[in-house]
Amino acid sequence: MNMQHLNRSLRGSARTVQQGVPAAVHIPAAVSVHRSSGVQGPACATTPLDAAPQRLPASKVSQQRMAPVICNAAAAEAPPAPAGDGVGERQDLRNIAIIAHVDHGKTTLVDKLLLQSKVFRDNQATSDRMMDNNDLERERGITILAKNTAIRYKDIKINIIDTPGHADFGGEVERVLNMCDGVLLLVDSVEGPMPQTRFVLRKSLALNKKVVVVVNKIDREAARPDWVIDRTFELFMDLGASDEQCDFPVVYASGFSGISGHDLKNMAPDMDPLFQTIVKEIQPPVVKQDAPLQMLVASVEYDNFLGRIAIGRVMNGTIKKGQQVAVCSVVEGEGAKTRMSKVVELYAYDQFNKVSMEEVPSGDIVAVSGIQDVKIGETICAKEAPVALDTIKVEEPTVSMVFMINTSPFAGKEGKFVTTRNLKDRLDKELERNLALRVEAGESADSFVVSGRGMMHLGILIENMRREGFEFEIGPPKVILxxxxxxxxxxxxxxxxxxxxxxxxxxxxxxxxxxxxxxxxxxxxxxxxxxxxxxxxxxxxxxxxxxxxxxxxxxxxxxxxxxxxxxxQAGTILMREQGSIVAHETGQVTAYALESAQDKGTMFIRPGDQVYEGQCVGQHVKAGDMKINVCKTKALTNMRAAGSDKKAGLNEPRNLSLDDALEYINEDEMVEVTPKSVRIRKDPAYSKKGKKGQ
CATH class of the missing domain: 3.30.70.240 (Alpha-Beta Plaits)
Incomplete structure (x- = not known):
């Protein structure tokens, strides 16, 4: 233990004594109950967890017990095998995830790790944020989907999982942490730990993952690394980390400049100190090569040629191409069920590519094709011994919206997929890979209640659907009680x-x-x-x-x-003080009509736009809605005033994005979403009094 870590430990011990509570208490290891087997195939048992006791400050014990239970798949055991037979560590492999707050530099750091590990040729063209291959990710500058890659440092393969930083996509983080043995926690050298840092770190500590703290962007002018390390240490203590977890190693780095080091006065010109820390501090995966196959599916992708691809870590045994396997699932209230399938293609990640493999031993992260109905949380097992691991569980959603088919006068003019069946099939497809999403039937046959972790979580889904050609309507967001x-x-x-x-x-x-x-x-x-x-x-x-x-x-x-x-409940909260300006009739917007209408508030439309009766075309300056005819034209007469041909002076309208529209609408309004347009309209199911159905 170095002097810096010793000081942190002393400060933590002193704080514990001052609070007058025991330094730590022991929590017994969790024991899972065996579930009954299904009727679709051979008996499928569940595996008890063999987690080691955690030492937590007494003040955090009740909080830890109330936390959601997450499957510690890395600690799950296969069917009984001879003691010590085939059990060992894979010294040639490390599995890590990179977690951080939004915009603290995760993806940029991964870029440098890829470049400095000689993944690409010297003359090969590369781009920034290579892991963010989704259009929305590149546009917004955030990571939305967790992604896998692998690099090599000397003779050691390092599987890297790049995770989202926003709490709304916490479901992505929760499911992929089961595949890794440790995490790199990136903290900005100026901002320090932020809200999302707390969220992702809490999940990692709950799974007892080894944490390496990387103080990133160390070359910023206002960098304050000592303050950041102290704040990070306090965050560990607040989250109930054990003494071993609080004694975290620290690496200073700049993902943009490609430098790292353990001493600010002696920084290396490359990422070699970070590579060395990963190899030294992250424990190699403990494997049982001779045990029956067990692989927990943590992610699902789709390929036009291969179909559905299951991604996960081989927990025990060896998986082979062409192998007959059992797919086990645990359904709440129905017990464990199993079905037979076959591994058609097998891939491992290596040097930023998927490499076709004949077989992959336990401890590695693989992609499997051929199991067309596989779902996240299921276990791919040896057909001779189908033993299911505990399924992946994530926190429940907090916000819901109603998705329904478009019923506006412009329905069907801009979208490719406009029917209820199209909408249902797309939402069902999203459920297969988005564990944090919930979809339920709405009040009518044409509507669905979609629940997520936040406004951004649902907003990204809506934006992806409209880019795919879907046309539908969205109701106002509501919290889940x-x-x-x-x-x-x-x-x-x-x-x-x-x-x-x-x-x-x-x-x-x-x-x-x-x-x-x-x-x-x-x-x-x-x-x-x-x-x-x-x-x-x-x-x-x-x-x-x-x-x-x-x-x-x-x-x-x-x-x-x-x-x-x-x-x-907090009581009544006034969401919006101003009313809306509503179009009085259907037609084309004219500059003549807008010149007088813009005095009533902020407009959302321009001359030449097509609007329909009931569409919200602006925000009123006062409370209450106002109907205005924005399509009227100037009357033609045989008399012309001196200023009759003067050009109308129009203010610049407010361009509403999808996120702006979702936050703007009131209870009696909805958002019309098409591939080309985002419109706000009054809900025809509401009367002028604002009561539904009257």
Whole structure:
């Protein structure tokens, strides 16, 4: 243990003594119950977990017991085998995941690791953010889907999983952590740990993964690495990390410049110190080569030629191309079931490519094709001994929206897939790989209630669907309530962190107070004059708040949120003070009509646009809606005034993106989504009084 780690441990011990609680308590290892076998094939048992006890501060024991149970597949055992037969460590392999807050440099760091490991030829053309191959990921600059790759350092293969940083895509993180033995936690050298850092780190510690802290962007002018390490250590303690977990190794790096090191005064010109730390600190996978095959499916991809591809880690045994296997699944309330299938193609990840393999031993991450109905959470087993691992579980969704077919006057003009059947098939396909999503039948046969982890989670799904040619309508977002211990309905609450210049603190506090937000903490201004505010606010109070925050802070405020808990309902929250400007008739927008209409509020349309009766064409300056004819033309007479031909002076309209439209709508409005347009309209099922069905 070096001096820096010793100081952290001493500070943690001193804090524990001051709190007057025991240093640590032991939690017994979890034991799973054997489920009954299904009727579709051979008996399929479940495997008990063999997790080691965790040492947690006493203050965190109750919190840990209340946390959602996540399958520790890496600790699951195969059917009984002779002691020590085929059991060992694969010293030639490491499995790691890279986790961090949004925009802390995960994907850029992976780029440098790929380049410096000589994955590409010297004259081969490469691009930035090579792992972000999705159009939306490149446009928004964030990672949405977890992705696998592998590089080689000397004689050691390192499987790398690049994970999303936003909490709305936490389901991606939760399912892929089962495939790795350790994680690289990236922390910005200026910002330090952020809300999403807490979320992904909590999941890693719950699975007892080894954590290597990488202080990234160390070459920034305002870098403060000592402060960042102290804040990271405090975060470990807050999350109930054990003494061993708090003694984390630290590597300083810059993914952009491609440098790393253990000492700021002696940085290496490459990523070699980081590679060495990964090999030294991340434990090699413990394997049982002679045990029957077990592979937990953690991800599913689709190929036009190969069909569905299952991705996961071979937990025990060896998987072979052409092998007859049993696919086991555990269905709640129905027990474990199994069916037979065959491995048609087998791939392993190596040097940024999928390499066809004849067989792959346990410990490695593979992609399997040929099992067309495979799902995430199922276990691919040896047909002679079908033993299912515990399925992957993720946290429940908090926000829901109603998806329905387009019923506007412009329905069917711009989309390729417009029927209820098209919509249902697409949502069912999304459920196969998106574990955090829920789809239920709506009030009518043409509607579906889609639930997700947040507005961005559902917004990305909607954007992908419209780019694929779907045309449909979206209802206003609603939070999902749960039954509380007192029999009343509880709603989700979130922690909101706002970084804002000091002169806008008052405006931010007032904005959150209007949404019934409670300020929990306020840090003093940093060297750059930025103040960090922490609020506790109901999830529904965050709808539409981001745009108002940007307006109040002139675009300088940054908002990050993290799910906190379920609590008593906060009461009435006024989501939007202004009403909408509604089109009075169907037709083409004219400049003559807009010249007078723009005095009533902010317009969403331009001259020449096609609108229909009931479409929201602007935001009113006052409360309540106003109907305006934006299609009227100037009357023709035989008399001409002096200024009759003067060009109309029009203000620039507000361009509503899909995210803006979803946050804008009220209870009596909906968003019409097509491949070419995003429109807001009044819900015809609501009367002028705002009551549905009247």
């Amino acid at each position: 749960q039954d509380g211990p007192d029999g009343k309905k509880y709603e989700p609450y979130e922690e909101a962190y706002v970084e804002v210049p000091e002169q806008y603190v008052g405006a931010v506090v007032e904005l959150f107070a209007q949404r019934r937000g409670e300020m929990q903490d306020m840090s003093p201004p940093s060297e750059g004059g930025t103040t960090t505010l922490k609020f506790r606010i109901a999830t529904r109070g965050l709808v539409g708040l981001r745009n108002n925050l940007l307006t109040s802070t002139r675009g300088l405020g940054q908002l990050n949120t993290l799910f906190l808990e379920y609590g008593p």
